[in-house]
Amino acid sequence: MNKRTLSIIQELCEISHLVTIDDLSKEYNVSQRTIRNDLTSINDILRENGLKEIELKSGGTIVRDNSFVDIRFFMTDQDLYAYKLSKNERVAVASVLLINTSKYITLSTIADHLFVSRATIINDLTEIKDFLRDSNLEVKSHPNKGLRVEGKESDKRLFLMKIAQLKDNNDMIARHISIQAGNKITIQKVINEQEHIHQSFLTDESFDKILIYLGIMVNRNLMGEYLESCIMTNNDKYIMAQDILRYVSQYCHISTSENEIQFLSELLRDSHYIRQNATEDKIVKIQLITRQFIDRISYDLGINLNDDYDFFENLSNHLESVLKTNAPDYPNSAILEEVLEANQDVVEAVNQNLYIIKQYSTREIMPIEIGYIAVHVCAALERKKNKEVAFHVVVACHAGIGTSQLLIEKLKKHFNFQIVDIISAHEAENVDPQKADVIISTVPLKNSKVDYVTVSPLLSDEDYIRVGNKIDALRNSRHLPSRIGETEITAKGLLEKLSPIIYSIAPERYDDLMKGIRKEVRDYFHQSVEADAEIFSPYLHHLLPPTHIQLDVECDTWQDAVKLSAQPLLEYGYIEERYVDAMIHNIEENGPYVVLSPGFAVPHEGLEKGSIKVGMNLIRLKHPVEFGADEFDPVEFVCCLSAVDHKTHLKAFFNLVNMLQNKEFKESLRVCKTSEDVARIIEKYEYTLI
Structure with a gap:
């Protein structure tokens, strides 16, 4: 072909x-x-x-x-x-293969990769050498070993960048310069956050260029290939490059050097930037409202939904549009009326607690907006309920192994499923009904002997409900056993069992040991797609090291408490002076909604009000003060939050709120003697949530 x-x-x-x-x-x-x-x-x-x-x-x-x-x-x-590459395409793929080989590669190996004869590669060799020579790279041959490319590592990376950016690239070329899906998402998040922190917003073309380079850099570092020594020069993008590489190296598990920083800073210096429009500045406020709403819904329904991160994130995003001045056009959903009709108790609970949202809205909330809020709640209930029953599931996907793995990670995160097989859609008719209870497919299936449900690869809230409805139907019609005894242990489950054991054996080394164990366990379970997609959202203990915690601070008013909680962030360059005044004005104007839990407040302001980079600072007051929060007063702990975008702080904030529901956690904070003790307590309790 x-x-x-x-x-x-x-x-x-x-x-x-x-x-x-x-x-x-x-x-x-x-x-x-x-x-x-x-x-x-x-x-x-x-x-x-x-x-x-x-x-x-x-x-x-x-x-x-x-x-x-x-x-x-x-x-x-x-x-x-089977696709026959053109000569130019063969030259490009062969050149990439040569560069991506640490030692030597034979002509036969190149021919095998390209599905051509060895003679064809011999005929192409002159063009391959000329092609690489144009980028200051030389092909050297060894009689008993094969070929290899010699030249500067920087030239090799620039060559790979050039090939990756070519329009109409053949898929085989792209495959040999591919960035792992998890690393790509992580790198995107790192660049995006650092754009906000440094107020330097790349054009789409430049963003893609930096993304490609960092992906190539990670791949090369993992191969043991590092940049040669560079001439160190000062440029205004050096600090931005330093910050980007600090997090890329941390989350992609590589080592970087001053040479890497210098080279990236030069790429950033030569990139193009745009002026960023002002962003919605009520994000954190909306997330706080979301927490209050979820807490009340959980109480009324008698089911704790506070620990569902997807519910919190999805509902926060929905309420962001609900609280805008102009109502957006919501698409009609075939499942919406069906869900609402079947879940009147949820609809009633939503309507009873809608006042929490309405008090911050400047317009009437439309019935369809309320309906979608109820759908988010129903999806959270389905995820909660269906973790309790184990089903044997086959995943059918037509879009490749990467999409299949993403779908599987999302399914296993919220359902107690045992994935027994991953198949292409056309194989569905051959699935043995004795070995699978249901097929979850990204496309409609033909001639399937097993019940199936169609979902999108990203698994929306409506998809969760579809899957839940299918499971209910199967349970009721076929009386399926739970098979709960066969459930495989997960990375989270294993870590939860190991954590107290490690602490009891070596409490003084607990932190360091658990960090290493967590990495090994997650690597063993191959948690890369979903885990890497969220990994850049820092945890609470990342944002609250000992330097960001002060104990027994003295003050007389809540205004003083807010100022003192923000002072270290101001000194460290996380916020501007105007951010402190804006936080106080926010509480004066909107009331003490920042008091999340009895005795605990999280003052903050919106984006574009003086926040420079994401951060937190926690103070424990020597004498609690009144915020005017009724039953939540007096406030003993004040944690200042600086947010730079919608999501970077979200994981830390979510974990903080859940930890505050644990009375032992608060009591532990009260008895700590040093900032280091508080930091260890926060990390210890947070790991029970991970």
Whole structure:
């Protein structure tokens, strides 16, 4: 199969009108006989996979059955292998292979990767050498070892960047310069946060360039390839580069040097930037309202939903639009009315507690907005309920292994599922009903003997409800056993069991030991897709080290308490002076909603009010003060929060609120003698949530 054949398949899948051999001949500038040969190749694929073949009618009209589009299910990696690369593409892929080989690579190995003969690579070798020489790189050969590329590491990376940024790159080229999905998401988050902190917002093109470079850098570092010594020069992007690499190295588990910082700073210096529009400045306030609402809903429904991070995040995002001046256009949802009708108790609880949201809204909240709030609650209830029953599940996905793994991570996070197999959609008809209770698929299935439910790969709240409804139906109709005894242990479950054991054996080394154990356990369980997607959101103990904690602070008023809680952040450069005044004005204007729990307040202000980078500072007052928060007064602990975007602080904030529900946690904070003791207590209790 060649590139033209693949293009014809794609075209025949996407168009509905009649097309002739003559049409394709003119479009691809080849003879009609060549097109007929391409159609013969396509029919071979259709026949091998049990699909109806293309027919040719009078005038060369191409007639295909409605099932023709199913051919896409069979166009996987094998088509990349079968696809015949052009000479320029072979040269590019071979060059990338040479650079990405730490030692030597043989001509035969390159030929195998490109699915061509060794003689073809020999014929291409001159062009490969010239191609690399243009980037100051030389191909050296060794009689008994093969070929390798010599040159500066910086030139190798720039070459890979150039190839990665080429338009119309072949998939095989992209594959050999690929960034791991988890690392890519992490790097995106790092760049995004540092843009806000340094108030330097990259254009889309420059953002992609820096993302590609950092992905290449991580891959090269993991291979043991490091930058050569650079001439150290000062430029205004050095600190930004330093901050980016600090977090990339931490979360992608690599080591970086001053040379890496210097090189990245030069790339940032040469990048293009845009002026960032002012951002919605009520984000943290909305998140606090969300916490209050979830707490009241949990109380009324008699089910604790405070520990569902997805619920907190999704509802926060929804309320952000609800509290805007102009109501957005909400899409009609087929499942919305059905869910609301079946969950009247949830609807009633939402309406009873809607006052928490209404008091901050400047307009009437529309019925459909309230309906979506109820859907978020129902999805959280489904996740809670269905963790209690284990089902054997097959995942069917048509979009590749990366998408399958993302879907599996999300399913296992909220359902007590045992994933027994991962299949392509066309394999569903072969799944044994004795080995699986249900198939969760990203596309509709044909001829499946097993019940299935269709979801999106990102698993929305509506998808959670669909899965939950399917499980309920299966449980009721088939009386399925829970199989709870067969449930495999998870990384979180194992860490929860190990944590108290480690603490009892070596309390003085607990922190260091658990850090190492956590990394090993999570690596063993291959928690990369979902875990890396969220890893850059710092935990509470990251934001509250001993230097950000002060004990027995003296003050007379809540205004003084707010100022004193913010003072270290001001001194360390996390906030500007105006941020402190804005926090006090916020409480004066909106009341003491910042008091989250009896005796504990989290003053803050919105984005663009003087926050520079994400951070927290906690003070324990020697004499508690009144914030005017009724039953939550007096306040003994004040934790100043500086937020720079919607999400970076969210994990820490979520964990803090959940920890405050634990009376032992607060009591432990009260009896601590030093800031170091408080930091250890925070880390210890936070790990019970992870």
